[in-house]
Amino acid sequence: MQGGEGRTGPGNGEAAGARRRLYNGPGEKADTYARFSYYPECPRPELVFGLKPHSDGSVLTVLMVDDTVGGLQILRDGVWFDVPIVPRTLLVNIGDQTEIMSNGIFKSPVHRVVTNAEKERLSLALFYSVDPEREIEPATQLVDEKQRPALYRKVKVKDYIAGLYEHLSQGTMVIDTVKI
Ligand SMILES: O=C(O)CCC(=O)C(=O)O
Numbered sequence: 114m115q116g117g118e119g120r121t122g123p124g125n126g127e128a129a130g131a132r133r134r135l136y137n138g139p140g141e142k143a144d145t146y147a148r149f150s151y152y153p154e155c156p157r158p159e160l161v162f163g164l165k166p167h168s169d170g171s172v173l174t175v176l177m178v179d180d181t182v183g184g185l186q187i188l189r190d191g192v193w194f195d196v197p198i199v200p201r202t203l204l205v206n207i208g209d210q211t212e213i214m215s216n217g218i219f220k221s222p223v224h225r226v227v228t229n230a231e232k233e234r235l236s237l238a239l240f241y242s243v244d245p246e247r248e249i250e251p252a253t254q255l256v257d258e259k260q261r262p263a264l265y266r267k268v269k270v271k272d273y274i275a276g277l278y279e280h281l282s283q284g285t286m287v288i289d290t291v292k293i
């Protein structure tokens with residue numbers, strides 16, 4: 114991802130899970146994933162999550178949520194808060210890759226989606242990722258052996274992303290696997 118210099122490579126144009134590459138310069142292939150989510154009405158919302166608690170594995174996520182139905186919640190200090198609906202507004206979420214590279218200065222929030230008995234809901238998330246072949250680690254400028262040692266170990270982006278779905282289904286957090 115690189116402002117005006119980024120060039121868009123060929124995309125496969127699939128609606129769900131559509132994916133395209135952005136080329137940042139020689140050898141760098143940042144990835145963008147799009148996820149369209151449809152949450153049907155659920156007669157027993159207290160039993161079923163639309164999306165289980167997780168943090169995004171991206172650098173940043175740009176989220177376009179349904180502006181008629183709520184459901185997205187964010188965890189803060191052990192309490193779940195509803196994310197308010199603001200029509201015609203994009204929500205920008207910090208992802209795990211930013212938490213790792215910033216050595217924990219920026220936090221990747223844990224969030225979930227609850228279901229609704231009366232209304233269906235739609236969302237579109239764009240996940241921006243570092244080139245999957247690259248390794249990420251806390252930026253050296255943000256690591257100080259005495260004041261603030263590295264809180265995360267180096268990890269290949271591809272390996273990190275590969276663990277996302279497994280951890281989501283198990284109810285665990287991938288980021289915990291790289292914490293020192
Ligand atoms: O549907 C939403 O509002 C959130 C979707 C989400 O968190 C995700 O796709 O990772």
Ligand SMILES: [Fe+2]
Pocket residue numbers: 167168169224
């Ligand atoms: Fe998410």
